[in-house]
Amino acid sequence: MKILITGNLGYVGSVLTSHLREYFEESYLIGYDTGYFAHSITGANFIPEKQLDLQYYNDIRLITNNHLKDVDAVVHLSAISNDPMGNKFERPTEHINSTASIDLIRKSIQSGVNRFVFASSCSMYGSASESPRKETDTLNPLTAYARSKASTEKYMQDLILGDSIFTSLRFSTACGMSPRLRLDLVLNDFVACALTSRKITVLSNGSPWRPLIDVNDMATAIIWALRRDASENLNYLSINVGRTDSNYQIKDLANTVADLIPGTSVDINKNAETDNRSYKVDFSLYSQLASGFQPSFSLENSIVSLIDGLKSMKFDNHDFRSSQYIRLKALQSHMDMKRLNKELYWR
Numbered sequence: 601m602k603i604l605i606t607g608n609l610g611y612v613g614s615v616l617t618s619h620l621r622e623y624f625e626e627s628y629l630i631g632y633d634t635g636y637f638a639h640s641i642t643g644a645n646f647i648p649e650k651q652l653d654l655q656y657y658n659d660i661r662l663i664t665n666n667h668l669k670d671v672d673a674v675v676h677l678s679a680i681s682n683d684p685m686g687n688k689f690e691r692p693t694e695h696i697n698s699t700a701s702i703d704l705i706r707k708s709i710q711s712g713v714n715r716f717v718f719a720s721s722c723s724m725y726g727s728a729s730e731s732p733r734k735e736t737d738t739l740n741p742l743t744a745y746a747r748s749k750a751s752t753e754k755y756m757q758d759l760i761l762g763d764s765i766f767t768s769l770r771f772s773t774a775c776g777m778s779p780r781l782r783l784d785l786v787l788n789d790f791v792a793c794a795l796t797s798r799k800i801t802v803l804s805n806g807s808p809w810r811p812l813i814d815v816n817d818m819a820t821a822i823i824w825a826l827r828r829d830a831s832e833n834l835n836y837l838s839i840n841v842g843r844t845d846s847n848y849q850i851k852d853l854a855n856t857v858a859d860l861i862p863g864t865s866v867d868i869n870k871n872a873e874t875d876n877r878s879y880k881v882d883f884s885l886y887s888q889l890a891s892g893f894q895p896s897f898s899l900e901n902s903i904v905s906l907i908d909g910l911k912s913m914k915f916d917n918h919d920f921r922s923s924q925y926i927r928l929k930a931l932q933s934h935m936d937m938k939r940l941n942k943e944l945y946w947r
């Protein structure tokens with residue numbers, strides 16, 4: 601099987617590569633990424649893409665049918681992938697995450713790709729703290745990032761797929777260690793705060809709900825989507841990926857990290873404005889359809905993997921919230937150095 605992974609040089613892709621290499625031992629793996637964060641290898645003792653057979657350094661907006669020749673499966677991760685970047689770079693977010701994704705889907709169908717896995721997001725539920733949202737519930741995307749994912753999914757729902765199997769995985773918020781670590785993810789941020797200053801500063805009032813998933817369990821879900829059977833009507837499926845008992849309030853995440861890193865205090869900003877982005881998600885469909893591929897990392901496992909990873913990097917950057925570990929800062933620094941233009945193309 602020939603698998604093309606877009607966005608493979610990111611946080612998730614750098615973990616996924618090893619999982620795919622191990623699971624589909626004989627497969628031909630191709631990476632396709634423009635490399636915004638390619639330089640930020642963190643605490644890894646090898647470059648994940650060494651496990652690939654081919655790497656393209658190219659923009660997803662410029663992909664051609666040639667790149668997709670003889671490709672059996674596409675895992676589409678490339679995106680401007682959080683709310684702060686989406687807010688700052690609204691136009692390129694729409695172009696990259698939605699217009700280019702739709703173009704990639706079209707080209708994939710033309711080229712005979714018969715498996716397509718789209719990295720979608722539970723953030724499309726927006727504001728939903730009352731009852732856990734199911735796949736059939738109305739979406740309420742509140743940000744440019746969430747809207748871009750929702751519009752790509754909308755396009756996918758009407759596709760005529762024949763025998764092909766396309767899946768949108770609506771991921772929970774990611775956490776955990778990666779060879780390309782991000783510290784702009786809530787749990788990762790809290791662990792880094794606790795390790796560097798023994799104090800977790802929660803910027804919100806701590807009340808919003810978020811479902812969480814370890815980055816390794818995201819890779820497991822992608823493997824499931826690459827292998828799943830299509831029973832009637834399921835050639836296209838949008839599915840929430842996570843575990844129903846992994847819906848947490850932000851303050852509980854902070855307190856759990858503090859419990860595992862002795863001497864850590866938690867400082868919650870009680871005066872912060874209410875963050876509308878608060879949602880609980882129902883994962884019963886994933887539990888029903890993906891037996892054998894369920895998330896296996898507990899919250900504590902993910903925290904311990906981060907502690908071990910950061911300690912092995914001798915991480916002591918107190919000012920990490922202004923560093924390259926924050927994707928928005930990394931993009932901004934490329935722009936300040938005139939490496940990227942405002943549409944996020946390399947100059």
Ligand SMILES: NC(=O)c1ccc[n+]([C@@H]2O[C@H](COP(=O)([O-])OP(=O)(O)OC[C@H]3O[C@@H](n4cnc5c(N)ncnc54)[C@H](O)[C@@H]3O)[C@@H](O)[C@H]2O)c1
Pocket residue numbers: 606607608609610611612613632633634635636637638658659660661676677678679680681682696719720721722770771772773774775782785927
């Ligand atoms: N991290 C999360 O919490 C989370 C949750 C839900 C869904 N997702 C989705 O999973 C996917 C992977 O997320 P991640 O955390 O690894 O993000 P990331 O930002 O770490 O990686 C994204 C990768 O896409 C590449 N990319 C961006 N724009 C591109 C372009 N124009 N052309 C080619 N490559 C481009 C980047 O260079 C980067 O390597 C994304 O689609 C994201 O929206 C992530």
